[in-house]
Amino acid sequence: MLSLNNVSKVFDAGTVNEKYAVKNLSATFAKGDFVTIIGANGAGKSSILNLIAGVYFPEEGKITLDGSDITRIPEFRRADRISRVFQDPMVGTASDMWLEENLALAYRRGKRRGLRWGITEKEREFFIEKLRPLGLGLEKRLSVKTGLLSGGQRQALTLLMASFNNPSLLLLDEHTAALDPGTAGKVLELTEQIVAENELTTLMVTHNMKDAIAYGNRLIMLSAGNILLDISGEEKQHLTVAELMQRFADLSGEELDNDELLLTS
Amino acid sequence: MGFSLGSFLRSCPGAIAQGIIYGIMAMGVIVSYRILNYSDLTVDSSLCTGGAVTATLITAGFSPGVSLLCALAAGLVAGTVTGLLHTALKIPAILSGILTQLALYSVNLRIMGKPNVTLLNTELLISLRNIPRAILIGGCFAISVIAAMYLFFGTEIGCSIRATGSNEKMARAQGINTSFGKVLALSVSNGITALSGGLIAQYQGYCDINMGRGAIVIALASIIIGEAVFSRIIETSKISFAVRLFSAVFGASIYYLVITAVLQAGLNTGDLKLFSAAVVAIVLSLPHLKAMKKGKVRNDAKSE
Ligand SMILES: Nc1ncnc2c1ncn2[C@@H]1O[C@H](COP(=O)(O)OP(=O)(O)OP(=O)(O)O)[C@@H](O)[C@H]1O
Numbered sequence A: 001m002l003s004l005n006n007v008s009k010v011f012d013a014g015t016v017n018e019k020y021a022v023k024n025l026s027a028t029f030a031k032g033d034f035v036t037i038i039g040a041n042g043a044g045k046s047s048i049l050n051l052i053a054g055v056y057f058p059e060e061g062k063i064t065l066d067g068s069d070i071t072r073i074p075e076f077r078r079a080d081r082i083s084r085v086f087q088d089p090m091v092g093t094a095s096d097m098w099l100e101e102n103l104a105l106a107y108r109r110g111k112r113r114g115l116r117w118g119i120t121e122k123e124r125e126f127f128i129e130k131l132r133p134l135g136l137g138l139e140k141r142l143s144v145k146t147g148l149l150s151g152g153q154r155q156a157l158t159l160l161m162a163s164f165n166n167p168s169l170l171l172l173d174e175h176t177a178a179l180d181p182g183t184a185g186k187v188l189e190l191t192e193q194i195v196a197e198n199e200l201t202t203l204m205v206t207h208n209m210k211d212a213i214a215y216g217n218r219l220i221m222l223s224a225g226n227i228l229l230d231i232s233g234e235e236k237q238h239l240t241v242a243e244l245m246q247r248f249a250d251l252s253g254e255e256l257d258n259d260e261l262l263l264t265s
Numbered sequence B: 001m002g003f004s005l006g007s008f009l010r011s012c013p014g015a016i017a018q019g020i021i022y023g024i025m026a027m028g029v030i031v032s033y034r035i036l037n038y039s040d041l042t043v044d045s046s047l048c049t050g051g052a053v054t055a056t057l058i059t060a061g062f063s064p065g066v067s068l069l070c071a072l073a074a075g076l077v078a079g080t081v082t083g084l085l086h087t088a089l090k091i092p093a094i095l096s097g098i099l100t101q102l103a104l105y106s107v108n109l110r111i112m113g114k115p116n117v118t119l120l121n122t123e124l125l126i127s128l129r130n131i132p133r134a135i136l137i138g139g140c141f142a143i144s145v146i147a148a149m150y151l152f153f154g155t156e157i158g159c160s161i162r163a164t165g166s167n168e169k170m171a172r173a174q175g176i177n178t179s180f181g182k183v184l185a186l187s188v189s190n191g192i193t194a195l196s197g198g199l200i201a202q203y204q205g206y207c208d209i210n211m212g213r214g215a216i217v218i219a220l221a222s223i224i225i226g227e228a229v230f231s232r233i234i235e236t237s238k239i240s241f242a243v244r245l246f247s248a249v250f251g252a253s254i255y256y257l258v259i260t261a262v263l264q265a266g267l268n269t270g271d272l273k274l275f276s277a278a279v280v281a282i283v284l285s286l287p288h289l290k291a292m293k294k295g296k297v298r299n300d301a302k303s304e
């Protein structure tokens, strides 16, 4: 279980550029939740994910994961429990390293790294077994540098890497935004499959309202660093894009800008 | 004094021996420059630290082998200092190296107790008094370093350092302590450099406080020459990293052959550093110049 307790993040505090990216935000996410997060540009979606992942620490508030306080634990130390896929496909893998080396790095997430060889034959077989169902032929390209893969292939690979070692939490920050619509659809399907298979608690940021409604069991809309709408269960299943836009307008007193929040893909 | 082929050929073995020993330094620089993507200027002084430790210990009666081990250790410490300045104290990469480099000048003077130490009438592992033996011993050292580095960077720790250099964000997301990786890599890099310095001091029979000035430039030249010659094999080989390391030793030998040739053709020794810097500047700018030329060609094609 993940909970954020009155969390705030300020950038450039004390200057004219002072900006609350997240403001007094509290939320609790249950084990097994698949939460989609939407909101306009600058609403604070990435900031929240970064706070949870430990890229930076909040000025105020407390973040707990499965009962332990992780508010100020360094990013690399919480990576054993929190795995991520980024918006930019370049960020998820080490492009100068082979596909199998990337998988082996992820496979050791949260384990002690010593002077043993960086990858074993047994792992290689395991990776092939895991890559085959992706249907991208990657199982035959274990010694190709990931820099040579397409964006979609890299995101699929990063997703697979993120699923290793049974993480408590999977964070997806617009991980399909840089892909063409067809590939984005496939990566989303794969996401759902991997999440279901490993019963991962997932937070998925998206700019696509349809996807936000179609996937997951809970939808959160952010505005100005806080939660504006929180819809789950039965209510979320019957939600439509039009209704979502109406509720946003009612709450915030503004019209939603279609450019900011894509209605279709 | 014109260029004479005969005398050039006679100096070739010496140039190759020198190239092999400096090639070991170039392999150390590969760790910072290529694996970590970090321009580490500590090298200019840690090379001398290795030489100073070796020369001083040999003069004090220690065996050349033990002296080299101590040189290696001193280099490891020097690199650690640069690494900590950068990671723990958040000083920019280049500046961290410069600070350690400057500090080491005083340290090196302290180690030697004077600006230079000569190694006369002592048993040495490697010396220009016997060049074929120097090539053999230097070659053995180079091969050992290649093997050790190849194995190290294949281990879990080695892989995590490579990931840190390739993509720091990814490395952290995979639970890698990137600060530790950087410190370790800089330490290894300067350790190897100091080992090379120890061999150089023995080879030339002395260590001088100015030894190592411009070493980074020699290392970069060696790396780039080697990569240019071996680019295809580096791209395709299954043991690409070992080939890359070997190519740096090869590149250093080419570098010293060229230097020997231009010196014999009449270049003033004092102008040598200007020459080296110019060559490296040109080589480093080649990729950019090529890209610019291509861009221009494309523009021309469009306007037609
Ligand atoms: N490193 C930073 N330094 C200064 N300001 C920042 C930084 N990161 C984010 N911000 C600011 O915080 C606010 C929230 O940014 P954030 O990236 O979380 O938005 P987002 O909801 O992810 O937007 P987008 O849809 O564009 O990705 C923005 O106003 C942004 O300008």
Ligand SMILES: [Mg+2]
Binding pocket: A045, A046, A047, A173
């Ligand atoms: Mg964002």
